[in-house]
Amino acid sequence: MSKDLAKATLQRIEALAQISEDAGRLTRTFASPAMRRANELVGSWMGEAGMSVRTDAIGNLIGHYPAATPDGKILLLGSHLDTVRDAGKFDGPLGVLVALAVVQHLHETKTRLPFAVEVVGFADEEGVRYQSTYLGSRALAGTFDSDDLKRTDAKGIAMADAIRDFGGNPDGIASAKLDPSRLLGYAEVHIEQGPVLEQKNLAVGVVTAIAGQARARINFIGEAGHAGTVPMKLRRDALCAAAEFVLAAEALAQNRGGLVATVGEIAALPGATNVIPGEARLSLDVRHPDDAAREQAMAELKQRAEEIAAARGVFMKWETAHQNHAVICERRFTTLLENAVKRHQPEAPLLASGAGHDAAALAAICPVTMLFVRCKGGISHNPAESATEADVAVAIAVLNDFLAQLAKPA
Ligand code: GLV
Ligand code: MN
Ligand code: MN
16 A cells, blocks of 8 residues: 555655745745645645645644544644755655555545544744744644744744734634644654664664754854954954854864754854954754753853853853753554554664654643654755655555554553
8 A cells, every 4th residue: 555655655745845935945934935835735635635624823734534433532643844944855744745645545445543633734843934943833732932923034024924924823823722632642754864774774763752952043243344454353253253152062062972062054244255244143053862961051052152252352142042842752652653663674763863843842732753764874954865765655554554553442
């Protein structure tokens, strides 16, 4: 069954990858016109798979496949439809489309389960546009922070206006919250985004935990000046302060087990060859499987930023944009998923996720589980991201078996 569905899934991944806000590369950020087109296309596939389709107040796309009886609970499946800039095709869409394939199979075989299945295409997992991640899954979990609506993107567009332009309702986000008492749980399929499965020569693996993460926006503010006339000793160069901070973050993470720290964005203002940078803006992303270790690292990095600024006579502004604690996947679901995996490959490896996933937000309201799929070279957040049709077929079969086990009386 899963071979044809895997082929169709990869064709759909190709079709979705054509929907971008940038010419010549895949970029699909929260509440963009490209996201709307992606929702329309995936929504049409959901309809063909026997689901009723809705879009909630923040822009999550949700397909509902009914239970055998009206009192059945709901199993959520899915992943995100937004992407990073110059993204690969699989991070996010794979989880939505594998879930869709499984529901399509239920529909084609006229199978109803004791629970309804809802496939969600989350509106924002990457947090590219507003730096705050999981906007979609936090809306469903009821943990969306309405202060986030005031955040502005790089063009100065407030999140509330972006949601309105998209066709959503920023004032109605509380209504997107799902009723936890109706939920059986959430299962997400995702590419591994790392090399372990490839090293083990296995198609899929079971996720045990998702690392916590924190993001900050940091500004160093010095004084712009003439590049030809201001002597080196009299400068207050904001970009040099930022450069020192980037290396301090790297050094801290290199010397501390389990810690990763990344400055992924940097801007020098006003930005001209012959002007000493008066301001530098940076992003910081810090992760550790242990929450206390991550918090400690953030505190130390803030301290370092303050020291660097003081030594250079510049100001420093630190804004924590986002924090998420580490999440453990649910034990019973993990066992069911392991059993399903072992039916399709010799062993079921257990993996921890260093990447963030919508499952981390949904863990606030229901049990969560995740299946990782091998990706070539472990490469992700890169257009070279890829997974094979054979591995996608295994993921579809495993998810289908997981649903079948869950449908059995306990
Ligand atoms: C999402 O891909 C993240 O982990 O940042
Ligand atoms: Mn990602
Ligand atoms: Mn992802």
